[in-house]
Amino acid sequence: DQQVKQNSPSLSVQEGRISILNCDYTNSMFDYFLWYKKYPAEGPTFLISISSIKDKNEDGRFTVFLNKSAKHLSLHIVPSQPGDSAVYFCAALLYSNYQLIWGAGTKLIIKP
Amino acid sequence: KAGVTQTPRYLIKTRGQQVTLSCSPISGHRSVSWYQQTPGQGLQFLFEYFSETQRNKGNFPGRFSGRQFSNSRSEMNVSTLELGDSALYLCASSLAQGYNNEQFFGPGTRLTVL
Numbered sequence: 276d277q278q279v280k281q282n283s284p285s286l287s288v289q290e291g292r293i294s295i296l297n298c299d300y301t302n303s304m305f306d307y308f309l310w311y312k313k314y315p316a317e318g319p320t321f322l323i324s325i326s327s328i329k330d331k332n333e334d335g336r337f338t339v340f341l342n343k344s345a346k347h348l349s350l351h352i353v354p355s356q357p358g359d360s361a362v363y364f365c366a367a368l369l370y371s372n373y374q375l376i377w378g379a380g381t382k383l384i385i386k387p
Numbered sequence: 388k389a390g391v392t393q394t395p396r397y398l399i400k401t402r403g404q405q406v407t408l409s410c411s412p413i414s415g416h417r418s419v420s421w422y423q424q425t426p427g428q429g430l431q432f433l434f435e436y437f438s439e440t441q442r443n444k445g446n447f448p449g450r451f452s453g454r455q456f457s458n459s460r461s462e463m464n465v466s467t468l469e470l471g472d473s474a475l476y477l478c479a480s481s482l483a484q485g486y487n488n489e490q491f492f493g494p495g496t497r498l499t500v501l
Contacts, residue, residue: 316494366430374443375490378429
């Protein structure tokens with residue numbers, strides 16, 4: 276049973292447009308959510324996070340939105356750049372056991 | 388500061404064999420976590436070590452084990468390899484336990500079981 280789901284295996288977006296990556300979760304007790312970005316042959320790198328007590332966190336071109344009632348979060352990238360082409364992982368954390376639960380990832384392709 | 392290193396980068400084994408993977412965390416980091424990545428499954432948490440003690444364990448069979456040394460370096464062992472163990476194994480380190488401490492990942496070890 277996957278507690279964190281990224282239902283889109285891939286997403287293709289035109290350069291300069293907005294990329295929206297989605298993540299759904301089932302456990303309302305998650306305390307913290309993180310997004311990681313992964314290039315081929317490299318380990319994931321931390322991108323942005325959000326606490327469960329907030330509904331938005333912004334860092335430059337990256338904004339994460341959290342809708343707790345819908346158990347849904349999304350990562351917005353504006354404007355999308357070719358270097359954003361990567362696999363994006365959503366992860367959720369329970370403070371009680373400090374275990375990160377990961378989604379399956381979404382491959383983002385930015386078209387020139 | 389050097390990043391997280393993992394050795395070897397690539398490994399080919401046959402069913403029934405065992406394998407040991409190594410991870411050297413960033414200097415000063417005391418927490419090391421291991422993950423398995425397979426296509427379509429995302430990152431599956433294996434276990435976390437902090438100060439030589441296993442603090443968390445994921446839902447993997449006992450064939451998967453690990454340890455951490457006093458210098459925070461960690462090893463992961465898989466015995467009696469199965470075809471389904473073919474995956475990218477990632478190690479991540481952080482300053483302390485807890486993931487609001489940013490995790491830094493190594494490049495991974497690509498294990499192929501034939």
